[in-house]
Amino acid sequence: MLLEVKNLTIPTLDQKCVILNKVSFEVKEGSIHAIIGPNGSGKSTLAYTIMGLDNYKPSEGKIYFDGIDITPMKITERANLGITLAWQEPARIDGLSIPRYISLGIKDKANMKEEIIGALKIVNLEPERFMNRIIDEFLSGGERKRVELAAAVAMKPRLIILDEPDSGLDMIVIEDFMNIFNKIKELDMTILLITHREDIGMVADYGTLLWRGDALITDEFPKVMLRYCAKAGLKEFCKRTLFKNGGFCVDEDYIDRIFREEGQS
Amino acid sequence: MSNVEYPREILESLEDYNIDIRDFLPGHGKGAKLLLDFNKIRGMEDVDGVILKGREIENGIIADVIIKEGTKIEEPVHLCFGVNKETGIQEIFPRIIAEDNTDATVQAHCSFPKANGLIHKMFGHFYIGKNCNFTYSETHYHGENSGALVAPVGYVYVGENSVFENTFYLTRGTPGKVKIMIDIYAMKNSVIKSNIKAFGKCKNDSVRIRDSVFLEGENARSVIKMKAVAKDGGEVLMFGITEGNAPRCNGHVECSEIVLGKGSICRARPFIRAIDPTSSVSHEASLGRFPQKWLDELQAKGLTEEEATQILIEAMLQEER
Numbered sequence: 001m002l003l004e005v006k007n008l009t010i011p012t013l014d015q016k017c018v019i020l021n022k023v024s025f026e027v028k029e030g031s032i033h034a035i036i037g038p039n040g041s042g043k044s045t046l047a048y049t050i051m052g053l054d055n056y057k058p059s060e061g062k063i064y065f066d067g068i069d070i071t072p073m074k075i076t077e078r079a080n081l082g083i084t085l086a087w088q089e090p091a092r093i094d095g096l097s098i099p100r101y102i103s104l105g106i107k108d109k110a111n112m113k114e115e116i117i118g119a120l121k122i123v124n125l126e127p128e129r130f131m132n133r134i135i136d137e138f139l140s141g142g143e144r145k146r147v148e149l150a151a152a153v154a155m156k157p158r159l160i161i162l163d164e165p166d167s168g169l170d171m172i173v174i175e176d177f178m179n180i181f182n183k184i185k186e187l188d189m190t191i192l193l194i195t196h197r198e199d200i201g202m203v204a205d206y207g208t209l210l211w212r213g214d215a216l217i218t219d220e221f222p223k224v225m226l227r228y229c230a231k232a233g234l235k236e237f238c239k240r241t242l243f244k245n246g247g248f249c250v251d252e253d254y255i256d257r258i259f260r261e262e263g264q265s
Numbered sequence: 266m267s268n269v270e271y272p273r274e275i276l277e278s279l280e281d282y283n284i285d286i287r288d289f290l291p292g293h294g295k296g297a298k299l300l301l302d303f304n305k306i307r308g309m310e311d312v313d314g315v316i317l318k319g320r321e322i323e324n325g326i327i328a329d330v331i332i333k334e335g336t337k338i339e340e341p342v343h344l345c346f347g348v349n350k351e352t353g354i355q356e357i358f359p360r361i362i363a364e365d366n367t368d369a370t371v372q373a374h375c376s377f378p379k380a381n382g383l384i385h386k387m388f389g390h391f392y393i394g395k396n397c398n399f400t401y402s403e404t405h406y407h408g409e410n411s412g413a414l415v416a417p418v419g420y421v422y423v424g425e426n427s428v429f430e431n432t433f434y435l436t437r438g439t440p441g442k443v444k445i446m447i448d449i450y451a452m453k454n455s456v457i458k459s460n461i462k463a464f465g466k467c468k469n470d471s472v473r474i475r476d477s478v479f480l481e482g483e484n485a486r487s488v489i490k491m492k493a494v495a496k497d498g499g500e501v502l503m504f505g506i507t508e509g510n511a512p513r514c515n516g517h518v519e520c521s522e523i524v525l526g527k528g529s530i531c532r533a534r535p536f537i538r539a540i541d542p543t544s545s546v547s548h549e550a551s552l553g554r555f556p557q558k559w560l561d562e563l564q565a566k567g568l569t570e571e572e573a574t575q576i577l578i579e580a581m582l583q584e585e586r
């Protein structure tokens with residue numbers, strides 16, 4: 001297992017309630033593992049905790065990366081072990097050029113330019129257009145997210161956490177994103193993919209469903225998605241879109257059973 | 266005048282800004298130029314449509330730059346004020362005139378790599394005529410000893426329908442004691458853009474800048490942007506003034522400053538005043554440290570907190586391109 005999250009509890013800053021409640025799951029090396037759940041279920045919190053941000057210290061539980069207990073480690077140490085995060089809303093650090101920004105995490109200083117161009121290509125930004133640009137207000141939101149992704153990929157991490165890489169992007173680029181994920185996977189990176197879009201999640205091998213701070217189930221992605229739909233009472237949606245035409249191989253009886261288990265008709 | 270003798274220390278002193286002064290020397294590049302070594306004129310070259318005159322006076326020079334009516338020059342006029350001594354007084358009196366319908370850039374490089382008690386003063390007068398596009402940019406390097414005292418004063422008149430752009434960079438090396446005052450008077454339909462960036466690095470650095478724009482003509486517009494970092498006891502004070510004194514004029518002042526390390530002081534005083542009811546003037550000031558999220562984002566790329574801070578300073582003080 002590349003990542004093991006055990007019994008992880010994250011309290012709010014004032015310690016009055018918990019955002020994550022004894023969350024446990026595992027991520028297999030080389031897989032795309034989706035974290036799904038509705039708004040406010042704790043997905044970003046989980047990402048920040050794995051990355052090691054200061055305000056997200058567990059009151060209980062541990063995180064292991066490749067067998068090493070990283071719970072006490074600082075963010076920089078974790079990054080140097082091979083973990084990185086592409087933020088849901090990356091900051092606009094005005095003034096840095098795009099290549100400079102992407103170069104920050106590149107270790108192979110000798111081939112810097114090739115590495116930067118390679119990273120831009122992976123996220124489908126044409127190097128001719130973006131090598132000379134600056135991160136400023138003229139960069140569109142979607143472009144900024146791609147630059148963020150490029151910077152994360154350029155680090156060649158072992159685990160890349162993508163917090164809603166699809167947010168702020170239109171439908172047309174969704175397919176583009178599938179293709180990007182596959183390219184990243186080919187580079188031997190394990191992806192922890194946070195999303196609440198079922199179509200994006202389709203690329204995932206496995207998934208974990210977060211529900212109000214609880215990790216309800218970790219399994220093959222379709223089963224996790226089905227549980228999510230059942231929790232949310234989205235039976236018609238579920239049958240119509242997700243499991244139609246054997247896209248996911250489950251029969252109607254199975255779907256009905258899961259919905260009954262969740263107290264939905 | 267192709268092989269001017271000029272101290273290597275000065276020629277190379279702006280390398281961190283990606284500027285090689287050699288590119289601007291007499292015999293190089295196509296632009297008009299005036300090269301000063303302490304108080305001696307070492308080289309002067311003019312081009313069609315640009316009159317350049319320099320006269321040595323007791324502690325410095327009087328320099329006249331006139332861009333003649335209708336002239337559009339692509340290469341900037343280069344003024345290099347270098348001093349390769351530790352002490353002394355250099356006083357510059359530039360008189361810069363851009364006649365109507367001109368398009369020009371004047372670039373001044375002020376470099377004092379060995380300064381240790383050196384005084385540089387400037388009293389500049391700028392007259393920009395009608396329908397001009399004029400850029401004045403000044404890049405400073407004051408060595409590593411916090412040993413300069415630099416006090417430039419500038420008065421700028423910007424005529425109707427003209428665009429005046431001013432940039433001032435003092436972001437490499439140690440500033441020492443710096444006091445800058447610029448007053449810009451903007452006539453009808455003119456546009457003023459002023460960008461100032463400074464970095465105070467230690468307790469012997471104190472940078473005080475007062476940048477004032479008076480919107481005197483109808484529909485005149487201005488944006489002042491001041492950015493500074495004060496580190497390890499350095500002090501930076503930025504005073505951005507804009508007055509809207511004419512119908513439908515519009516001005517904005519922005520000061521952002523970052524304070525790092527013990528004893529550093531940043532102060533920003535945007536001062537705005539509108540006396541015409543149809544004018545609008547606004548300001549925005551922020552002081553403090555870099556947002557934690559920015560630091561986190563960079564640290565997630567493997568940088569330490571110090572490295573991340575360094576990158577953020579670099580981004581903030583980046584010369585505009």
Ligand SMILES: Nc1ncnc2c1ncn2[C@@H]1O[C@H](COP(=O)(O)OP(=O)(O)OP(=O)(O)O)[C@@H](O)[C@H]1O
Pocket residue numbers: 012013014019037038039040041042043044045046196
């Ligand atoms: N510092 C905090 N103090 C109190 N509550 C917090 C704090 N940080 C997060 N929360 C709450 O914890 C919950 C989980 O937030 P989180 O950002 O992790 O959700 P999410 O699953 O990423 O949601 P979204 O899909 O909207 O991005 C939310 O209800 C949020 O308001």
Ligand SMILES: [Mg+2]
Pocket residue numbers: 043044045088163164
């Ligand atoms: Mg989120």
